[in-house]
Amino acid sequence: MTNPRLAARAIDALRRGWPIRIGTLGLLPIETADPVRLAAFDPEEEAPVLLSAGRAETLKLANQLEAAVPDAPVLVDRAPWIDFATATALADPQLDLATPLKGPFRAITVIAPADAGAALRLARVAGMLPAFFVRSGGQGEVTLSPSDIDAHEDAIRLSIAARARLPVAHAEDAEIVAFRTPEGPGEHVALLIGSPNGAPPLVRLHSECLTGDALGSLKCDCGPQLDAALKAIAASDWGILLYLRQEGRGIGLVNKLRAYALQDQGFDTVDANTRLGFAIDARDFGVAARMLDLLGQREVRLLTNNPGKVQGLEAHGIRVAERVPHFLPTNKHNEQYLATKRDRTGHQL
Numbered sequence: 540m541t542n543p544r545l546a547a548r549a550i551d552a553l554r555r556g557w558p559i560r561i562g563t564l565g566l567l568p569i570e571t572a573d574p575v576r577l578a579a580f581d582p583e584e585e586a587p588v589l590l591s592a593g594r595a596e597t598l599k600l601a602n603q604l605e606a607a608v609p610d611a612p613v614l615v616d617r618a619p620w621i622d623f624a625t626a627t628a629l630a631d632p633q634l635d636l637a638t639p640l641k642g643p644f645r646a647i648t649v650i651a652p653a654d655a656g657a658a659l660r661l662a663r664v665a666g667m668l669p670a671f672f673v674r675s676g677g678q679g680e681v682t683l684s685p686s687d688i689d690a691h692e693d694a695i696r697l698s699i700a701a702r703a704r705l706p707v708a709h710a711e712d713a714e715i716v717a718f719r720t721p722e723g724p725g726e727h728v729a730l731l732i733g734s735p736n737g738a739p740p741l742v743r744l745h746s747e748c749l750t751g752d753a754l755g756s757l758k759c760d761c762g763p764q765l766d767a768a769l770k771a772i773a774a775s776d777w778g779i780l781l782y783l784r785q786e787g788r789g790i791g792l793v794n795k796l797r798a799y800a801l802q803d804q805g806f807d808t809v810d811a812n813t814r815l816g817f818a819i820d821a822r823d824f825g826v827a828a829r830m831l832d833l834l835g836q837r838e839v840r841l842l843t844n845n846p847g848k849v850q851g852l853e854a855h856g857i858r859v860a861e862r863v864p865h866f867l868p869t870n871k872h873n874e875q876y877l878a879t880k881r882d883r884t885g886h887q888l
């Protein structure tokens with residue numbers, strides 16, 4: 540029996556810096572714990588450090604083990620000089636320039652790799668750095684299994700929570716619909732513009748970008764894209780803008796800002812995500828498909844340059860009758876970002 544509630548409780552524990560237990564592994568999250576909690580969790584000072592493959596690669600640890608599997612979790616032996624501060628530096632690549640890591644660090648065989656991989660997945664879902672102290676048989680606030688985490692991720696129990704008229708600058712007759720899921724705190728929103736006319740609506744999937752949407756960031760194209768999408772939908776007969784709470788391509792605001800800090804050091808948007816231990820794009824477009832479904836729309840014209848969004852919707856049963864390009868002029872701050880999307884993530888720009 541799997542229980543998605545356990546994953547929800549484990550995410551809460553991780554964000555509070557409490558240890559959890561997955562299968563046979565006790566796990567203390569490095570980002571939110573502190574030296575006192577580490578001493579309570581691991582009085583013998585023996586617990587090794589669990590890292591993502593992306594992070595281990597930067598630390599030149601990924602190839603130390605024979606038959607290293609790409610994306611497999613990596614365990615770092617607990618040498619005597621690995622105190623809490625060193626473990627934090629191991630976990631967080633932002634500190635690499637300020638605190639060059641001395642080492643030597645040694646990768647050891649991962650105990651219970653399936654449980655270890657599940658721990659890294661859960662940290663990512665919690666919007667945290669994927670890094671833990673690990674003890675075999677350790678205690679935790681919550682005990683769960685990898686399949687509880689999968690069940691939590693699979694359950695898109697989305698429902699419409701509220702709807703109201705919302706006049707906006709580009710369309711005075713718009714209607715807003717809010718959606719909720721018990722699985723996540725993010726409340727997704729749809730803005731419906733114009734009246735259904737039997738043809739597929741012009742649809743834009745907009746992923747939340749606090750910096751671009753609210754603060755006018757020039758590092759990306761989100762703000763102008765949002766505005767232009769609303770304008771284009773208002774100019775078409777009818778359409779829908781989905782505002783998805785998938786900040787930072789699904790890694791969360793704090794991790795996106797960590798990626799920005801790495802970009803300040805010269806890494807591009809793809810490498811920054813990978814170095815932090817995240818997927819290049821962690822979004823699940825099944826949520827968007829389910830929202831369209833609840834709005835009674837199974838076929839759309841999609842405003843996007845990203846073929847991944849087309850595939851993401853189609854994989855979840857929404858037909859994309861047409862892809863409508865959505866390109867905005869660049870500025871000197873986002874030129875490189877957009878070039879990276881074109882060259883490395885298959886965007887059709």
Ligand SMILES: Nc1nc2c(ncn2[C@@H]2O[C@H](COP(=O)(O)OP(=O)(O)OP(=O)(O)O)[C@@H](O)[C@H]2O)c(=O)[nH]1
Nearest residue numbers: 746747748759785786787788795798808843844845
């Ligand atoms: N992780 C990360 N997320 C970023 C970065 N820059 C922007 N984002 C996020 O990327 C998302 C915006 O992507 P979209 O506008 O949907 O762009 P897209 O997937 O390239 O597709 P289209 O614009 O539809 O062509 C938002 O959630 C932003 O917060 C970055 O450097 N790193």
Ligand SMILES: [Zn+2]
Nearest residue numbers: 748751759761
């Ligand atoms: Zn943005």
